[in-house]
Amino acid sequence: MNASARGTNPVTLFQRVSQHGLLWPVLALVVLLLACGLKSPGFLDVATRDGNLYGQLVDLLRNSATPLLLALGMCLVIATGGIDLSVGAVMAISLAVSLTHLDGVADPSAPGAVATAVVTGLALGVLIGAFNGFMVTALGIQPFIATMILMVAGRGIAMLITKGQITTVTSPPFKAIGSGFVLGVPVPVVVAGAVFVLLALAVRRTALGMFLEAVGTNREASRLAGVGARSTTWVVYVLAGLLAALAGIVYGAPTMAADANNIGLLKELDAIMVVVLGGTRLDGGRFHLGGLVVGALLLSTLERAVIVFELPSQTTPLFKALVLIAVCVAASPALRSLVRARPPRARRPVPVEVAA
Amino acid sequence: MSTGLSPQVPTGAPPRPGPRRVRALVDRVDRRFLPVVGTLVTLVVMLGVGQQRYSTARSDFLSMRLLSNLLLDNSYLLVLAVGMTFVVLAGGIDLSVGAVVALVGLVTAKLFTAGAPLPVVLVLGVLIGTCCGLIIGVMVQVFDIQPFIASLAVMFLARGLANVVSTNSLKIDDPGFSALASWSLKFGEGRESWRVNASMLVAVGVLLLAVYVLHYTRFGRTVYGLGAGDRGVAVELMGLRPARTRIGVYVVSGTCAGVAGILFALYTKSGFNLTGIGMELDAIAAVVIGGTLLSGGVGFVLGTGAGVLVYGLIQVLIVREGLDSWWTRVFIGAVLLAFVVLQKVIAGRRR
Numbered sequence: 001m002n003a004s005a006r007g008t009n010p011v012t013l014f015q016r017v018s019q020h021g022l023l024w025p026v027l028a029l030v031v032l033l034l035a036c037g038l039k040s041p042g043f044l045d046v047a048t049r050d051g052n053l054y055g056q057l058v059d060l061l062r063n064s065a066t067p068l069l070l071a072l073g074m075c076l077v078i079a080t081g082g083i084d085l086s087v088g089a090v091m092a093i094s095l096a097v098s099l100t101h102l103d104g105v106a107d108p109s110a111p112g113a114v115a116t117a118v119v120t121g122l123a124l125g126v127l128i129g130a131f132n133g134f135m136v137t138a139l140g141i142q143p144f145i146a147t148m149i150l151m152v153a154g155r156g157i158a159m160l161i162t163k164g165q166i167t168t169v170t171s172p173p174f175k176a177i178g179s180g181f182v183l184g185v186p187v188p189v190v191v192a193g194a195v196f197v198l199l200a201l202a203v204r205r206t207a208l209g210m211f212l213e214a215v216g217t218n219r220e221a222s223r224l225a226g227v228g229a230r231s232t233t234w235v236v237y238v239l240a241g242l243l244a245a246l247a248g249i250v251y252g253a254p255t256m257a258a259d260a261n262n263i264g265l266l267k268e269l270d271a272i273m274v275v276v277l278g279g280t281r282l283d284g285g286r287f288h289l290g291g292l293v294v295g296a297l298l299l300s301t302l303e304r305a306v307i308v309f310e311l312p313s314q315t316t317p318l319f320k321a322l323v324l325i326a327v328c329v330a331a332s333p334a335l336r337s338l339v340r341a342r343p344p345r346a347r348r349p350v351p352v353e354v355a356a
Numbered sequence: 357m358s359t360g361l362s363p364q365v366p367t368g369a370p371p372r373p374g375p376r377r378v379r380a381l382v383d384r385v386d387r388r389f390l391p392v393v394g395t396l397v398t399l400v401v402m403l404g405v406g407q408q409r410y411s412t413a414r415s416d417f418l419s420m421r422l423l424s425n426l427l428l429d430n431s432y433l434l435v436l437a438v439g440m441t442f443v444v445l446a447g448g449i450d451l452s453v454g455a456v457v458a459l460v461g462l463v464t465a466k467l468f469t470a471g472a473p474l475p476v477v478l479v480l481g482v483l484i485g486t487c488c489g490l491i492i493g494v495m496v497q498v499f500d501i502q503p504f505i506a507s508l509a510v511m512f513l514a515r516g517l518a519n520v521v522s523t524n525s526l527k528i529d530d531p532g533f534s535a536l537a538s539w540s541l542k543f544g545e546g547r548e549s550w551r552v553n554a555s556m557l558v559a560v561g562v563l564l565l566a567v568y569v570l571h572y573t574r575f576g577r578t579v580y581g582l583g584a585g586d587r588g589v590a591v592e593l594m595g596l597r598p599a600r601t602r603i604g605v606y607v608v609s610g611t612c613a614g615v616a617g618i619l620f621a622l623y624t625k626s627g628f629n630l631t632g633i634g635m636e637l638d639a640i641a642a643v644v645i646g647g648t649l650l651s652g653g654v655g656f657v658l659g660t661g662a663g664v665l666v667y668g669l670i671q672v673l674i675v676r677e678g679l680d681s682w683w684t685r686v687f688i689g690a691v692l693l694a695f696v697v698l699q700k701v702i703a704g705r706r707r
Contacts, residue, residue, distance in 0.1 A: 083504070141696050144449070144504075145650050149696065152637055153689020159682035260682075265633070269451075269508055282502045314523050314629070318516020324509040325495070332499040 022291050024330045025277045028323060029298045036301070036308045043308065052181040058189075060300050065188035068296035069247040070271035071278070072199055073240030075292055078275055079212040080233050081219070081284030082136060082143030084240045087271055089154025090128050091248030091264030094121035096158040098174070098249055099167045099258040108171035117174065122245045128154075129241020133234035151268065158260035167258040178253030188250045195243065200289050212236065216284030273320065274299055277327055298323070390702045391647030392659040394695065398645075399662055402669045410676050415547040424550035426668040431559035432457070432619040434664045436635065437642040438566045439612025441660045442605040444643050445570070446582040447652030448496065448503035450606060453613040454635030455514035456488050458628070460617025462518050465526035465627035474532040481621075482614035488514055489610015493603030507606075511636070518629045525628040528621060537622045555619045562615065566657045579605055583652025641688060642667045645695050666691065 036056075037044040046055040070087050077084045098121035105113040128150060135146035180187045203209035211232045214222035223229040244264075252263050276282065277298055278291025302323060306316045329335055403418055410417040427434070436453050443450045460481045467477045488510050495506035528534075540553035570576035578601040581591035588598030621627055640650075646663025648655025670687050 135696075139697065139700055141700055142650055145644060145692075145696055148637065148640070149689050149692045152641060152692060153686050156682045156685030156689065159680075160686065164680055164682060269511075272505070272508065276505055282504060312519070312523070314519035315516050317512040318520065321509045321512035321516055324505070324512065328495070328501045328505060328509070329499050332501060334499050 022279050022288070022294055024327050025279065025291070025294050025298055028327070029294060029301060032298070032301045032305050036305050040308050048184065052184045053186070056304065058186065060297065060304055061189045062186045063300035063303070064293075064296040065186075065192035066247045066251040066267070067270050067274050067299050068192045068292060069195060069243050069250065070267060071274035071292045071296055072195060072289065073236075073243035074268075074271040075275045075278070075280055075287050075289060076199070076203075076212060076236045077143070077240050078272075078280060078282055079216045079284055079287040080236050081216040082233070082236070083147065083272070083282070084132060084237065084244075085144065085147040085268050086128065086132060086150035086154055087240060087244035087247070088264035088267040088269075089151050089158065090125050090241055090244035091251060091267060092158040092258075092260050093128070093154055093161065094125050094245035094248040095252035095263050096161040096167065096258040096260050097121050097124050099169050099252075099256070100161055102169045102171050102174060103167050108169050109173060111173060114171060114173045118177070118249055121249050122242055125241040125243075125245020125248075126238055127241070128245075129238035130234070132241065133237035136237060137230040137233045155260060158258075158263075162258050162260050166260075169256050171256065175253055175256055178250055178255075191246065191250055195246070196289065196293065199239075203289060208232075208235075212287070213285055216286070270299060273324055276324065279331070388654060388656075391649070391654070391695075391699055392656055392662070394698050394702075395645060395647045395659055395662045395666065398691070398695075399666050399669070402666065402673065406669070406673055406676070419548060420544065420550040421548060422672070424552065424556070426665055426672070427556045427559065428551075428553065429623075429671075430664050430668040431555040432616040432623060433635075433638055433642060433667065434559040434661065435562050435612050435616040435619060436639040437646070437660045437664050438562055438657055439609035439616075440636075440639045440643050441566070441646070441648055441655065441657045442570070442579055442608045443503070444583075444640070444648050444650055445652055445655055446579045446602060446605040447585065448602075448605065449507060449640070449650075450489075450492065450609045450613075451504065451507040451636050452488055452492060452510040452514055453609065453616070453639055454632035454637075455511045455518065456485050456610065456613035457617040457620050457632040457635055458630070459488075459514040459518040459521070460484050460614050461621040461624075461627035461631060462521040462526060462629060463627070464618060464621050465528045466521055468528055468530040468533065469526070474530065474536075477530075477533075478618060481618045482611060485610045485612070485614020485617060486607055487610070488613065489607040490603070492610065493606035496606065497599050497602045503606075515629075521629070522627070523629055525626050527626050529625075533622070534625065537625055555622055558615065558619060562612065563657065563661050570657050575601060575604060580653055583654070585651065585653065638667065641692055644692060644699075647695075647699075649699060 033044070040056075043056045046053055046057050048054065070091075074084055074087065098117040101117040101120050102108040102113060105117075107113060132143075132147050132150065135141045135149070136143050139146075177187055177191075182190045203212070211222070211227050214225065214227050215229045215232050219229050247267075248264060252258065272282075274292055274295035277295035278288055278293075280287045280291060299320070302319055303313075303316055306319060307313055406417045406422075415421075436457070440450060440453065463484060464477055464481045467480065472480075491513075492503070492506045492510050495501045495509070496503050536554055540551040542549060542551045544550055570579060574596065578591055578596040578598065581594070581596060582588050582598055582601060582605075584590055588602070591598045591601070620631065624631070642663040643655075643660050644650060644663070645666050646655070646659035646661070648659060667688065670691060671684055674681070674684050674687060
């Protein structure tokens with residue numbers, strides 16, 4: 001097929017585009033944005049107020065930060081053939097720890113106190129990630145069940161930290177982590193963008209990405225080939241824990257309330273959905289970080305579109321399900337071979353170039 | 357069935373030298389039973405601790421009353437876990453069951469307010485679960501979508517539909533349904549009294565049916581075969597039907613979720629869209645505690661029954677101990693951890 005199409009450039013371009021894993025998610029995103037723009041005319045406007053960017057699109061970016069942060073960690077874990085179900089609980093734990101720390105400090109607004117709170121929260125995320133990594137690499141437990149342990153217990157641990165209360169604190173600097181601006185751009189967007197760039201560099205400019213894919217494709221073969229399968233896997237879970245802790249702080253900072261029961265509830269599933277929408281299959285071995293941005297944007301646009309179209313916001317899961325099913329089915333090999341197999345067979349009953 | 361001896365990649369490592377007597381003892385027990393033995397030991401230890409700590413002169417902790425209360429409070433979970441066992445044995449996972457329970461409960465309540473007769477409502481409720489399972493099965497088998505994602509999609513679907521039906525708690529006051537919910541056979545006197553109600557009968561019936569199907573039918577054998585980890589090739593070569601069975605396990609799980617939804621509605625006499633969040637994890641935890649390997653192919657549905665009892669006992673012990681309810685999650689996590697490590701130790705010894 002490639003040989004026959006090489007002469008005509010538009011065909012190859014069309015083929016490359018139509019076969020690209022991100023085609024459907026990007027199309028869905030564009031259609032959703034346009035639909036929202038038509039429904040509410042001001043939707044696509046971006047204004048500056050006091051030098052800060054305002055508008056629905058900016059809100060979309062801000063809302064995409066949490067799922068993107070979670071999905072970045074999740075994607076790396078999935079690349080090694082694993083999964084991390086504990087990220088939602090980690091969000092709750094890190095926020096609970098940070099706010100409990102601030103609650104106990106004399107001056108919650110002092111920069112030092114805020115810095116310690118954030119670092120403590122992140123450190124706990126690293127610790128949990130290390131525990132997950134230990135279970136998966138040293139004990140060889142399936143990632144699904146290894147991380148499920150903390151998914152179940154994590155929320156209970158967060159409740160223990162807050163003593164079953166919803167801890168509330170007043171600390172403007174801490175709040176700014178979630179709702180402030182840097183050079184006119186919302187802080188969560190800056191944080192997520194910076195993490196994305198750092199990870200993309202780490203994965204594509206160093207050998208880490210190749211190691212991840214090698215481990216995800218065949219753990220044993222990669223170990224024999226000299227890849228540190230264990231340490232690579234371990235690093236990935238620690239990263240996922242760290243990013244989840246960061247996401248918890250960024251997500252919970254605006255409300256300044258550690259609600260251990262509800263912060264990050266079902267966010268692990270959102271993160272997995274973002275990864276899948278971004279064109280990464282759950283089998284491991286191959287991953288696209290760029291797709292995560294599209295996936296995260298699609299997720300938050302979907303949530304916003306439900307509100308723009310004046311549907312009850314509780315119906316959001318329904319639309320999430322429809323998009324997820326549509327994207328998965330559209331990307332499934334079964335449907336592709338069905339679509340691709342028909343026309344040539346009808347035109348050329350005797351395929352001569354079988355050798356290909 | 358020799359599915360317990362799943363194919364292992366030869367590592368070339370020499371067999372681990374262990375104390376000979378221990379190994380001889382372990383070798384005498386069929387290895388497939390070891391995880392379940394762990395579950396039963398845990399159950400006995402927990403019952404022993406309870407008996408020691410909470411028995412009074414007037415009544416024993418260990419009693420029919422305890423068993424009947426455990427079954428009463430966990431009948432819906434037992435049904436869910438039994439369905440989940442099928443899916444896990446076949447090497448899959450079903451995350452949708454909690455949402456399906458919520459959807460079935462709400463639809464049941466809505467149908468009653470619309471004036472539908474009791475049998476119609478019950479059948480429709482179960483069928484909703486069956487349909488959800490069928491959707492997952494078709495996505496997994498026909499479109500080759502990972503079970504995790506397929507069931508996640510259906511979970512979102514069911515949750516969304518439940519929210520469309522109603523976001524308020526709907527009370528069920530149909531006389532027939534209320535009569536069904538309050539019907540029970542009472543045994544014993546005073547503090548020793550215990551009872552059997554409709555939910556318990558249904559739950560135990562489902563469990564026994566599952567034992568029959570899994571261990572004495574061709575469908576059951578195929579389920580174990582699918583979990584062997586070769587994408588159903590061996591099953592196919594044996595002339596069994598992997599495609600049909602793979603869809604079948606999700607249909608079984610969905611149907612069980614439908615039944616569980618009705619049992620939960622009987623238990624609470626209402627439907628609410630926020631019920632069942634995390635219930636799928638409770639079911640998976642019960643299956644794992646019951647000794648079924650999540651990689652598929654190894655396990656017993658009766659073990660799942662014991663797993664549900666362990667799960668319920670944890671809650672009972674925490675209440676008796678006067679601990680706050682969030683300790684439950686921590687303890688369940690700890691028990692899960694212990695069992696997973698135990699499974700690993702057994703699997704390691706198997707080499």
